[in-house]
Amino acid sequence: MNFKPAFPFVISIFLLTGCWGARNIDQLVYIDAIGVDYKDHHFIVYVQLISFTGLAKVETGGAQEKTSVAVGRFTGETFNIATDKLYTSIQRMVSWGHVKSIVFTKRALKKVVLEDVLDILDRYNEIRPTLWVYATDEPLKKIFEATPLLHTTPFYSLLSNPEELFQQSSFIRPIRLNRFVADMDEDSKTARLPYLNIASRSWSENEKEKPMLNVKGICFVDHYELQQCIDRSKLLGIRWMEKDISRTPIYVKKGNKVVASIVILKPKSKISYQIKGNTPVFNIKVSGKGSVVELREKLTEKQLIRLAQKTVEEEIRSLYKLGLKYDMDILNLSEAMYRKKPEDWKKFSENGKIPLTDENLKKIKVKISIDTSGKEKFRQ
Numbered sequence: 001m002n003f004k005p006a007f008p009f010v011i012s013i014f015l016l017t018g019c020w021g022a023r024n025i026d027q028l029v030y031i032d033a034i035g036v037d038y039k040d041h042h043f044i045v046y047v048q049l050i051s052f053t054g055l056a057k058v059e060t061g062g063a064q065e066k067t068s069v070a071v072g073r074f075t076g077e078t079f080n081i082a083t084d085k086l087y088t089s090i091q092r093m094v095s096w097g098h099v100k101s102i103v104f105t106k107r108a109l110k111k112v113v114l115e116d117v118l119d120i121l122d123r124y125n126e127i128r129p130t131l132w133v134y135a136t137d138e139p140l141k142k143i144f145e146a147t148p149l150l151h152t153t154p155f156y157s158l159l160s161n162p163e164e165l166f167q168q169s170s171f172i173r174p175i176r177l178n179r180f181v182a183d184m185d186e187d188s189k190t191a192r193l194p195y196l197n198i199a200s201r202s203w204s205e206n207e208k209e210k211p212m213l214n215v216k217g218i219c220f221v222d223h224y225e226l227q228q229c230i231d232r233s234k235l236l237g238i239r240w241m242e243k244d245i246s247r248t249p250i251y252v253k254k255g256n257k258v259v260a261s262i263v264i265l266k267p268k269s270k271i272s273y274q275i276k277g278n279t280p281v282f283n284i285k286v287s288g289k290g291s292v293v294e295l296r297e298k299l300t301e302k303q304l305i306r307l308a309q310k311t312v313e314e315e316i317r318s319l320y321k322l323g324l325k326y327d328m329d330i331l332n333l334s335e336a337m338y339r340k341k342p343e344d345w346k347k348f349s350e351n352g353k354i355p356l357t358d359e360n361l362k363k364i365k366v367k368i369s370i371d372t373s374g375k376e377k378f379r380q
Contacts, residue, residue: 029070029092033101033159034131035140036079036117038108043116045082047072048144050154069154071144079117096124100160101132102177103143103196109135109219109226118181129178132162135219135229136196146198146211158213162194170245172215172232184224187352188338188345190329191221192238195229220328223352228326237319240286240312241269241331250290252307254297261294262308264368271336273344280348282333283363286312289371301370309366320361329353333360 035046049070072090076082087094102121104113121127136143148157158165162174172194175183183191199214218238219229239248245267252260267288273280292304299307316331323330334354338345348354 028095029090030095030098032098032154033103033144034099035103035144036108036113037105037140038113042075042077043079043082044073044075045079046140046144047086048154069145069147071141073141080120096126099127099131101134103134103136103140105140106135106137106219106226106229109221111224114224131177132159132174133177133180133193134196135193138196138198142198142211143196143213146213149203149205149210167246170248171239172218173242173244184221186335188334189332193219193221195219220330227328234322235319237315240267240316250308250311252304252311254307259297259299260292260304262290263293264288264290271333273337280337280354280360281362282360284316285365287367289369291371305368305370308368312366313364316364324356324358329356
């Protein structure tokens, strides 16, 4: 028998590269979220670690395990020095490839901090630029320890997967790191960052109060500097100016009394402007189709539509006036001019923004149609 032809084949088997350096899932620790605080010229970095073992069992039909979360805290003169310190005590190999979000405290939303953090994240190829970004005024340890209900893994939490929640109830749009950076770099735009807090009394689990993450409002950031953080109750008009809004409710009022609830699906908005004299004047159009969820008072369809349109107009105008109070272009009117005619934007802008007064926002035209009123029909 001739074994010579088989010899190269046998040798090639030993030369093949394999997963010799691969590690089992339980041999690594996985960082799911990063928190950044800044005090006394030092970075205070928090990391949230989660276990994927329980998640794997659930997705293959196994029993759900109790949620396990670990939080680390490290300080350093720079962001990199602080994160390097976790290796001295963690006692296992660390994977940064599954980081889903990064949370900044309000005092960390300043140029010296953001530029340092973003520079490191941009250079470290294991972390992707599609992290979800948030702001908070709560202790970061509490934010990371607020796990979801029913022992659900933090992999499905608000921090890691906000898109599904936003699709079901659209108001404050989550933002990814690359989009946030692009908005801050845009001369004409004010970046919007979801603002988190802890809802400590809304939920209970096993007869104990259950702290839960809550989107409290929006922090507005301009050129890497925090301008203002505003509660969601004052930001109702923002949803009509945002993109990708799937469904959002209107609580229609007659005087101070709520008379109906309408869910609007996929509203659209458009900003236009004219030059009158030596002043830019902006107009806003909003349109959407909705369905009646609740009707507490007998109204005709025309009456309901009129009240709903008035509600939307008042929300947008109130939001604009709030921006004037804080000296912010809260509706991003400057960006609309910049996109349509940059030469006009250069003519009227000061430090990248159009100086705004009560006179700059004129018409707000709202067009709403009712697709369905449910089983109950409108009064004719």
